């Protein structure tokens with residue numbers, strides 16, 4: 120909508136805002152409203168993760184060991200986003216996570232427990248049921264199910280499983296989506312059913328309760344499916360020689376996209392890794408990063424990157440800017456890199472620093488195609504780890520991949536290897552509050568993002584980017600007082616409940 124001339128001169132276009140030598144964060148800037156001529160529900164958030172990978176929502180889970188494993192991957196893909204499985208594990212284990220996620224079409228993964236009929240059960244664990252197979256592993260035929268309640272009622276808990284297991288239930292194909300699993304259970308009047316893959320491997324045990332819980336969440340959108348008809352699953356790799364072998368494992372497991380995971384991606388190591396990956400697996404999309412400048416982006420795009428991950432030091436657990444004095448304010452970084460990358464048709468992932476839906480809107484309107492999140496997702500049920508109590512609050516652990524603890528767990532080679540003998544952390548270990556399932560809070564967050572887009576007058580990511588480049592979209596810097604005013608203020612007490 121073209122308004123009168125004085126309106127166009129209100130606020131700053133992004134070109135001018137970001138040409139002042141100031142590093143701006145999301146909170147530093149505000150977007151001026153535009154003209155609304157469509158309902159919020161009409162906003163289309165579909166996008167691309169990388170050159171050849173479409174998503175229906177712009178959300179990506181970060182490759183961190185307290186964020187992205189099988190549960191996060193299937194839930195994100197079910198919502199239309201994607202997760203990148205972390206590489207802080209041996210290559211075989213990382214590939215097994217990718218396989219587990221790709222083996223199913225339901226939005227959750229429960230990692231079932233298996234027994235053989237001859238086993239005894241010393242401790243049942245938290246699950247309500249365990250599967251009994253001929254060999255006691257997922258690789259053989261299901262012969263029964265043991266219910267925790269039956270086990271708890273045993274006079275002799277030393278009895279063999281075969282003595283009290285329930286008969287083998289009917290199995291459903293692992294390729295069934297939630298709707299099909301629901302009809303399968305309802306049709307057979309079943310409480311639970313094992314999901315079995317084409318190769319006979321037992322993938323999961325789905326219960327009526329699981330299905331009902333998920334049906335209580337907002338309706339799932341268009342899932343992210345690859346050319347193989349399975350969920351789109353991404354995985355991270357490093358830049359060591361050994362990562363070439365990791366890459367091979369991941370490709371064999373069906374990984375749709377890899378992210379070369381470095382804090383400073385503009386290195387000879389990464390450029391060589393991107394070239395290697397692109398020449399060995401031309402069908403695989405390779406995302407490079409992290410970068411925050413045009414010069415960095417230029418090198419990675421030249422090396423063949425199909426996507427760029429942007430952000431250095433902006434993450435909630437990051438101490439890189441403090442430790443190394445290097446990085447950039449995230450709003451500036453996203454705008455600068457995206458302005459360059461768009462001319463090469465390379466989508467940008469705004470990585471780190473997302474703590475609310477407003478940050479997502481800002482990242483996207485500044486040119487990003489997706490946002491990558493760590494802390495925003497780490498308190499969900501889909502994140503790895505168990506909930507604990509901290510000062511009466513239910514929390515989950517969340518840690519930086521450059522924290523001493525994460526480095527000691529697995530990524531030693533990258534830190535302690537050849538040249539770097541002394542370990543210096545660039546991240547912290549912390550905890551985040553329980554947020555429930557991403558299957559609930561991500562749809563609400565996307566609705567909030569749609570409302571932000573509506574206020575701007577952008578009915579899609581493409582239209583937001585057009586408004587940005589044509590300088591119709593106007594910004595201003597928020598003073599400290601403006602930021603305080605923009606938050607809740609002047610109240611004695613309040614409760615913040617968003618949905």
Ligand SMILES: NC(=O)C1=CN([C@@H]2O[C@H](COP(=O)(O)OP(=O)(O)OC[C@H]3O[C@@H](n4cnc5c(N)ncnc54)[C@H](O)[C@@H]3O)[C@@H](O)[C@H]2O)C=CC1
Pocket residue numbers: 182357358359360380381382383386388409430431432433434437439471519520521533534537538539545546
């Ligand atoms: N986005 C951010 O701001 C940051 C992210 N992180 C995260 O922490 C983790 C570790 O990141 P980095 O420390 O950047 O890991 P990295 O593996 O890229 O680099 C670690 C060190 O190893 C060196 N190196 C890498 N490949 C090499 C090779 N082939 N030969 C010799 N030396 C080589 C690097 O130059 C660097 O000194 C990642 O998960 C990353 O995403 C860490 C810090 C900041």
Ligand SMILES: O=c1[nH]c(=O)c2[nH+]cn([C@@H]3O[C@H](COP(=O)(O)O)[C@@H](O)[C@H]3O)c2[nH]1
Pocket residue numbers: 181182183409430432433434435436437438439440470471472473491492493494495518519520521522545546547
């Ligand atoms: O300086 C850092 N030290 C670390 O130990 C570390 N671990 C992760 N990351 C980066 O932070 C992003 C997640 O950030 P959020 O929690 O803000 O979403 C992630 O996606 C990463 O880009 C780190 N940065």
Ligand SMILES: [K+]
Pocket residue numbers: 432433434435436437438
């Ligand atoms: K930080």
